[in-house]
Amino acid sequence: MKYSNKIKGIAILISFVFSTALFGQEIQVKDILNDRNISNVNVYNSDQSKGGITNAKGKIDISMFSDDEKITFQHISYSPETYTKAEILQRKNKIYLIKNSSELSKIVISVSKWQQNKKEVPEKIVSISRQDIAYSSPQTAADLLEKSGKIFVQKSQLGGGSPMIRGFSTNRLLISVDGVRMNNAIFRGGNIQNIISIDPFNVNNTEVILGAGSVIYGSDAVGGVMNFYTKTPKLSWNDETIFSGNASMRYSTANTEKTGHADFGFGLKKWGFLTSVSYSDFDDLRMGRNGKDTYLRPEYVTRINGEDAVVTNGNPLIQRSTGYNQINLAQRIKLVPDDIWEFDLGLHYSATSNYPRYDRLIQYRNGALRYGDWYYGPQKWFMANFQTQKKGNNTYYDNVKFTNAYQRFEESRNKRNFQDVILNVNEEKVDAISSNLDFEKRFTPKIKTFYGLEYVYNKVHSDGFDKNIDTGEITDAPSRYPDGATWQSMAAYASLEYKLNPKFTIQSGLRYNHILIDTDFDTTFFPFPFTDASTNTGAFTGSVGFSWLPSTWQITANIGTAFRAPNIDDIGKVFDSEPGSVVVPNPNLTPEHAYSAEFGIQKRIGSSFDLNFTAFYTILDDALIRKDFNLNGETEILYNGELSNVQAIQNASKVFTYGFEFGFVAKFDKKTKITADLTIPRGEEEQEDGTKVPLRHVSPIFGNIHFIYKNERLKFDVFANYNSSITFENLAPSERSKAYLYATDKNGNPYAPSWFTINAKSSFEISKKINLTASLENIADQRYRTYSSGITAPGRNLILGLNYTF
Missing domain, CATH: 2.40.170.20 (TonB-dependent receptor, beta-barrel domain)
Structure with missing residues (x-):
């Protein structure tokens, strides 16, 4: 019986080695509901000293990690998952992620300019994803915000849109595009329409800080910050x-x-x-x-x-x-x-x-x-x-x-x-x-x-x-x-x-x-x-x-x-x-x-x-x-x-x-x-x-x-x-x-x-x-x-x- 178990163990080991050689160290990340490949997934170890991002086919090479190293898979639209490398290879080199079911699972970057879990942030953040934008089909970036249902927008003309957040607007709100402040020296106290210059078709996601953001963003961030x-x-x-x-x-x-x-x-x-x-x-x-x-x-x-x-x-x-x-x-x-x-x-x-x-x-x-x-x-x-x-x-x-x-x-x-x-x-x-x-x-x-x-x-x-x-x-x-x-x-x-x-x-x-x-x-x-x-x-x-x-x-x-x-x-x-x-x-x-x-x-x-x-x-x-x-x-x-x-x-x-x-x-x-x-x-x-x-x-x-x-x-x-x-x-x-x-x-x-x-x-x-x-x-x-x-x-x-x- 013991001899039989040893034979079985050797066979499993040979099978594992053969499997690893056959499939290599490249793995694929997929959506658990529709089996679609997920690109731009952050893949990293516990101290973030190693890592990478999945390509357009959801693939990434994990040969950089050791077998017992814990590897985390994180994407802004999915709940994060963590496995050891050995566990991943046993799963036939495929990882399945689940769409976020809660706002708290999301990752935000507006509050500090770096990625943070939303559940760890004390400020209220409105997150608008690429899928939300495509579904709401806004004509302008001002409409993009208004269609979220959480931000009020005033218009003096069709080519306009001036957001109001918590009693403040215009030059008391800050607009940022890819980390660069759009507010300039002639942003006025009256209603402004500069936000329509941002193309909603080219926006990947938007985060709006409801409330003050001057510590990170400086002058003008009195009532809120709109990050595109x-x-x-x-x-x-x-x-x-x-x-x-x-x-x-x-x-x-x-x-x-x-x-x-x-x-x-x-x-x-x-x-x-x-x-x-x-x-x-x-x-x-x-x-x-x-x-x-x-x-x-x-x-x-x-x-x-x-x-x-x-x-x-x-x-x-x-x-x-x-x-x-x-x-x-x-x-x-x-x-x-x-x-x-x-x-x-x-x-x-x-x-x-x-x-x-x-x-x-x-x-x-x-x-x-x-x-x-x-x-x-x-x-x-x-x-x-x-x-x-x-x-x-x-x-x-x-x-x-x-x-x-x-x-x-x-x-x-x-x-x-x-x-x-x-x-x-x-x-x-x-x-x-x-x-x-x-x-x-x-x-x-x-x-x-x-x-x-x-x-x-x-x-x-x-x-x-x-x-x-x-x-x-x-x-x-x-x-x-x-x-x-x-x-x-x-x-x-x-x-x-x-x-x-x-x-x-x-x-x-x-x-x-x-x-x-x-x-x-x-x-x-x-x-x-x-x-x-x-x-x-x-x-x-x-x-x-x-x-x-x-x-x-x-x-x-x-x-x-x-x-x-x-x-x-x-x-x-x-x-x-x-x-x-x-x-x-x-x-x-x-x-x-x-x-x-x-x-x-x-x-x-x-x-x-x-x-x-x-x-x-x-x-x-x-x-x-x-x-x-x-x-x-x-x-x-x-x-x-x-x-x-x-x-x-x-x-x-x-x-x-x-x-x-x-x-x-x-x-x-x-x-x-x-x-x-x-x-x-x-x-x-x-x-x-x-x-x-x-x-x-x-x-x-x-x-x-x-x-x-x-x-x-x-x-x-x-x-x-x-x-x-x-x-x-x-x-x-x-x-x-x-x-x-x-x-x-x-x-x-x-x-x-x-x-x-x-x-x-x-x-x-x-x-x-x-x-x-x-x-x-x-x-x-x-x-x-x-x-x-x-x-x-x-x-x-x-x-x-x-x-x-x-």
Whole structure:
């Protein structure tokens, strides 16, 4: 019997050796549900001293590992798995991963700029995957955020989209693309549309930090940080060349959208290339049939025989003068010469056509339409981003990343009063250079640090002129900003992650930022009492928070500070903020500082119900607010031929924002679930006399509920979106003066009505390469306008999309 067992053992050993020789050390990683290969899976040992990434076929060579070494397989969309090498070979060289069933299983990189488990992060993060983006089929990057159901977006025109997060928006929110801040020195306090320069077809995934992020991201990250990570090239990791790509088309009925996209990549063993092209053409937007008549477009201005004329709109549901087109180009090149170094070059270019500012074109003065023209010139954005990463295992770092970027922003404003031949033009260009040096170091299994340095330089070019549209004659006019103004930021930061035990993690951080501003004012057109302005100021910010995982709970808490330094828009602009008001420069500005707290609970009940709740509170001190001002003792000046009230940005207020966020996921079985989200924001601005008024950028209560069915090839979603009303009493004073944006209550005062829509969308996998998406939005054809928006939302809208993957 013993002899027989020995023979059997020898036979097993010979079989194992033969099996290893036959199959080699190359293994394949697959999805357990559909048996598909999974590329870009991180494969590493316990101390991360060895590792690699699976290629496009899900394969990787594991000969670098010893037989008893534990190997972890980790992917952003799957739950991680760990096996010894011997166990893997016994499984016939195949590893199967399971899709994440919980938000807590996900990996995020926004909070520290390095990979972290979401369950160890104290801040609330909204993660939007590539699959989520493809399924929601957004027209722009602003729509990408809005369709998540967790972020409110305002629009002044079709070519727009200004996110609002926890009572903050515009230059109090930071936008980052592949680790590079997009915010520049002329990001304004009014609604902005720079986010539409980001191509949603080229976004791999998005992470949004809800709440302050100044420790890692510096100035502007007061209310949140929106991180967009674009698609990267794939490498073959062997001598075989791999090819990949996508071709997509989309059509929507509400604005006769015609969009085409293609991306193509090929990978060698050490080199990877990816090219992306998107083009969209949008016609004038159609609103819904059922709703407030206030929003209709009964007439519009057009040129007839060289004269402005008001003509009747044949279909008042069509919002005349809203259409535009846009092109996006991107090129990524990656080089991985060995297991230590990685180089990545990203080139991005975006350009729109002229696009009308619709909320100005619907303004009346003395009973007649005010403007003959009001449009933004082409919005152009170029970014060259070169990133170097190096793995180490030394005293100072385990990983280091050096990011150098150059950006060029171009925009213009073009406006002409009705029946006036003079077109007033303001053109702006910004050159932005930035360098970031970021380190990651694990000192012990419990202690990890992230630290780094940052330098940002912006130079503003601004020009103004008047053009006679009949003769073409051009004359000088005031520029919007002081030409040649510069803005610089220098910073150092450090963050510590301390895992007290497997269920309790503390994360804290500290940053020092120094800001330099230098401007020279032109007094040709305005007799400013100053000729230059400079700022030399600094700010400390810090945060501390914890994540605790008792049983099926996650409890998080975080407190921190944030700041926004004045930029060129705050200090130096001259513009008409609204009819009858002009904003003038104010060189005497200091940074505004935020103090915030957040508390969150997530609870898993059984295996089918997830519940989450977050409460937040922020105080913004020395808030930079537009208020009445005087110039040389004058409270009114002549601007563009109109006597206007003088205003300026001032450190003149204290702001309070607070609220709650709720959500749940209820799974009935593997195919069916219900999800819901509800956000309740509130905000107030304290006046000089101690009274409080509603805050401008606080959205109404908004939420959604989805009923989702999904099998291997079909996904179907019926959902409702909801916004509460904002009464006249709860409108910010600055919004009350914009009656043309709002409906009218029974007392004749402007207010934002509540609304809800019923919608349906689906995705069907025709084959492994062809996918069809179809959505029917606003099924009841409701006519509504989201809060503070100048354009009415789309009516019933059929969206069709087709994607081919090769």
